[in-house]
Amino acid sequence: MKYSVLLILTLCLGCQQTARKDISSAADLYPQDFLQQVEKLRDMALTDDTAYQLIESLTTEVGPRLGGSPADAAAVTWAMDKFKSMDFDKISLEPVTFRRWVRGPETAEIIAPFPQPLKITALGRSMPTPKEGITGEIAHFATIEDLEAATDDQVQGKIVYISNKMLRKKDGSGYGPAVKARSMTAKVAAEKGGIGAIIRSIGTDSHRGPHTGATRYQEGESTLPVGALSNVDADLLDNVLKRNKPVTVRYTLGSDWGDEYTSYNVIGDIVGREKPDEYVIIGGHLDSWDLGTGAIDDASGCGITMATASLIKQHIGQPRRTIRVILWANEEYGLFGARAYHAAHQHEMNKHIIGAESDFGAGRIYALASRADVASMPVFEAMAELLKPLDIPYVGNKGYSGPDLIPMRRAGMAVAGLYQDGTSYFDYHHTPEDTLDKVIPADIAQNVAVWVVFTALAAEYAGDFGFGLSD
Structure with a gap:
């Protein structure tokens, strides 16, 4: 949906x-x-x-x-x-x-400065990570539009993280402004030299279960392995980022095309x-x-x-x-x-x-x-x-x-x-x-x-x- x-x-x-x-x-x-x-x-x-x-x-x-x-x-x-x-x-x-x-194994964790496990799920159509996963410093952007406006230097060699929250609405109108992050983060991050991509789940809950959904790219376009953190784990990562210290994350996604x-x-x-x-x-x-x-x-x-x-x-x-x-x-x-x-x-x-x-x-x-x-x-x-x-x-x-x-x-x-x-x-x-x-x-x-x-x-x-x- x-x-x-x-x-x-x-x-x-x-x-x-x-x-x-x-x-x-x-x-x-x-x-x-x-x-x-x-x-x-x-x-x-x-x-x-x-x-x-x-x-x-x-x-x-x-x-x-x-x-x-x-x-x-x-x-x-x-x-x-x-x-x-x-x-x-x-x-x-x-x-x-x-x-x-086909979905595969999924793991994520904060390595530094405060080690913590994270709940992640691959977004549909995501490419797999290497078996050892992807480890890198977080480049944090509040919205996909902020990522699109970023310079390559802000992204290169980093794991991009988009933290925008979806708003709860009776008619579902909070979905449209939020879902672009799910669709486009992996593609835009790849174009700017990122090594990985994660987003806050596109959902209105405070559960530990993350939300999947399709990412978007055309065959032959650059993309990255991309997953969604549960909203409560995204909150945790946001709190760590507030300390204004470099944050390192590792994640693995085994999903791939059949x-x-x-x-x-x-x-x-x-x-x-x-x-x-x-x-x-x-x-x-x-x-x-x-x-x-x-x-x-x-x-x-x-x-x-x-x-x-x-x-x-x-x-x-x-x-x-x-x-x-x-x-x-x-x-x-x-x-x-x-x-x-x-x-x-x-x-x-x-x-x-x-x-x-x-x-x-x-x-x-x-x-x-x-x-x-x-x-x-x-x-x-x-x-x-x-x-x-x-x-x-x-x-x-x-x-x-x-x-x-x-x-x-x-x-x-x-x-x-x-x-x-x-x-x-x-x-x-x-x-x-x-x-x-x-x-x-x-x-x-x-x-x-x-x-x-x-x-x-x-x-x-x-x-x-x-x-x-x-x-």
Whole structure:
């Protein structure tokens, strides 16, 4: 998450669409009996445990699902079996090929002036250290921007350390300003002659478990072995640095690249009765980081959207358009599944009517947003009417959705954002603490109730949401 998605999400809150074409009531858009069915299913979903049972199953029977690992393959089998047992009309696999990244041993310690052990984890895609590790003096920078502005002399021959702290925000808006350090520190430090790179974890907790997440560089570019310290160990290192003495650290990271691997996007369709070749896209990513069991990131999104489509079919029937649930492959270290899907379907992007992704944990939904043609605003107003009993407002037409939809959004597909409370999300994100106990069944059920309203009305809408929208 999670990549730059939280930065994207923060841009849309509070934005209101002011332009309007002729406004139709919900009764003009949908038959009354259909709206009553959606209302009834919304209320029923609030006590339904289908999504929670899926989350429990995936985290218990498969567990951590790092892209390219044996559990990745097990998750694909799990997803196919679940789609079949839930009576989806069509189940398909689409290949996603990438180079595997494998985690290895991880150690860190302050050597001088005050010897202390440190908790560290490799950032995804990091190169390995030598077997003996990397030992060097710390070059401390408060932010990645400070490192970018530094001279080579300040960095050369040293281990770069970035100490910026992520701020806790309900909408996750503290993530964007902080996450650049995770993405770029190794690359920038290498370019300036550094010998190693470590960062404070991108998270809001005070636990001893560090946060992983992907670093970013292109093949052939300079980079360094890079790890993240737990926030409490970063605090410790900060306190040592305050003594204004040279600080020497040693760390080892055994993670490295493996061979090429093919995983799959797993797709379940509830086929449309009138427009089977037009799609409303929902889903979450099937992979996870390997430190926890991937409960909030993103077994929750998988369970929520699988349950949503299944319940609509069971209690309302076949939608006008196909509801396509995509469980995306290897989101975590590069949106590989998203990019492969777009490449395979770019000739029919205009058949992808609207999309939304659940990839921000297991918190309750508090707002709905869109990014669609103004002519479709009455549809979102109809959704907002049905969401009033859940106290969920529509917050405007400048919205964005999850990271796996970025390629399709850039290609012109309309998207919606179903915004979750992320106040505690970054306490657990990409850590060993991402486990099932963080998932509250009632909150998951509330998510499903909201997703039922969005998905049912989007799939039943006779018009469209626009295509070729500017990014």
